[in-house]
Amino acid sequence: MNIRIPPSIQKGCTIGVTAPSFGCTTEPYISRFKCAKTQLESAGYKISAGETVFKSDGKGISTDPRTAARELEEFYCSGSNSAVISAGGGELMCETAGFIDFEKIAAAPAKWFMGYSDNTNFIFPLVTKCGVAAIYGPTITGFGKKWQETELYSIGLLEGKIKETSGFEKFQLPENDNSSTEKIEEQTYCLTEKKIIRLFPQENEQVHFSGILLGGCLDVLANLCGTHLDCMKEFNKNSGPVIWILESCDGNPAEIRRQIWHLKSADWFENAAGFLVGRPLASLGKTLFGIDQYNAVTDILADLEVPIVMDADIGHVDPVVPIAMGLQAEVSADRRNFKIQYDRR
Incomplete structure (x- = not known):
């Protein structure tokens, strides 16, 4: 199968943040999001956060799954974002995934999406259904701490600078x-x-x-x-x-x-x-x-x-x-x- 590899992101690009699963509405996630935004901006990137990131009116996810699906589609397909990072993991992103138009996603220019855990609901069909590579890695709050190997590897993959990774001691x-x-x-x-x-x-x-x-x-x-x-x-x-x-x-x-x-x-x-x-x-x-x-x-x-x-x-x-x-x-x-x-x- 011919998997499309998204283009590497460059300094000055915008990274979109959306919440197809949990948002950043409780501590420590509020503080970690703010810290992550500051650190990514200091690294040369712009951060565009969607409305779902700050919502908590959903059951097991940030908001109504149809709303979460539409925002994920918008952020992925938009020419304004060079990559998309999920706001967090969670429990019921399967409901969001059920409303995602994967034909629309497949027809859009490939871009990196990153998240893990519940975000498997998007990453796995993105690869197997749409034929687009994605990164199983930190959500946005994972960057809200001092950056160590995990975070540096993740940025390196987004920037296309990493060809080899290894585990830790x-x-x-x-x-x-x-x-x-x-x-x-x-x-x-x-x-x-x-x-x-x-x-x-x-x-x-x-x-x-x-x-x-x-x-x-x-x-x-x-x-x-x-x-x-x-x-x-x-x-x-x-x-x-x-x-x-x-x-x-x-x-x-x-x-x-x-x-x-x-x-x-x-x-x-x-x-x-x-x-x-x-x-x-x-x-x-x-x-x-x-x-x-x-x-x-x-x-x-x-x-x-x-x-x-x-x-x-x-x-x-x-x-x-x-x-x-x-x-x-x-x-x-x-x-x-x-x-x-x-x-x-």
Whole structure:
């Protein structure tokens, strides 16, 4: 499949911010949005925020899903914005996605959209239905702190300057996530836990695989499977090998196992070249009925006989590596770290 890669953004360009999921209407998100706007403007960009960013009259999203869908379409298709960053994650962006005119999106000039978690509802069909690459990375409030590797990688992908990314030495426990609004521009990640990559099959000391990067939040992907936004059957016919990027937000170990089973049974993984799986937020270090964050995935995928890299810096446990979904890439990993090398040709 010929995936369109959006043009790189330049200093002086306008970045649109819209809220197809949650907006920025409570703390610390109000303060983080203000800080992010200031820092992005200091980096040379203009910020144009939509009305939905400041709304909170919706159920599980910023506002009425039709309104949220129209603003996302407007911001994506407008010639005034060079890129779009989502205001936040959330719970029910599936309702917004149900009202998005993806034919209109596909006909528009390609531009970078960035967000993660609930934003899988737009990013995944943007790649598989519209054939346009998108970045699975921070929402706007993620830039409302001191910029570290995550934020610098993300800006680098938007600017077309990043051809290779790799994971980090340590990670932050979810309970250490700072929600304070004091000296917000100086806040950094609290990195206390040493990362250890798990490779499957376990006899592997290192792995290499290549293909199109695709995936997102399992909570969302399992929900999209079988709907009118599910284009995986056609995508698999035309895509070639796929590197699956998977991570979980709310799922317990049993739910993750059900979700992996669901997608595999729907033949989503028939072109899988390998899997890069992030640390799960709710299931981190948890066991339920003998199921943990590892066998929830590996038991179901074992018969595909492809590499599985787990505990990668992707998803809801910071710090994370942003992923340019839809791009061709090569993944290499050992038990200490992983690396993604992009092919932008």
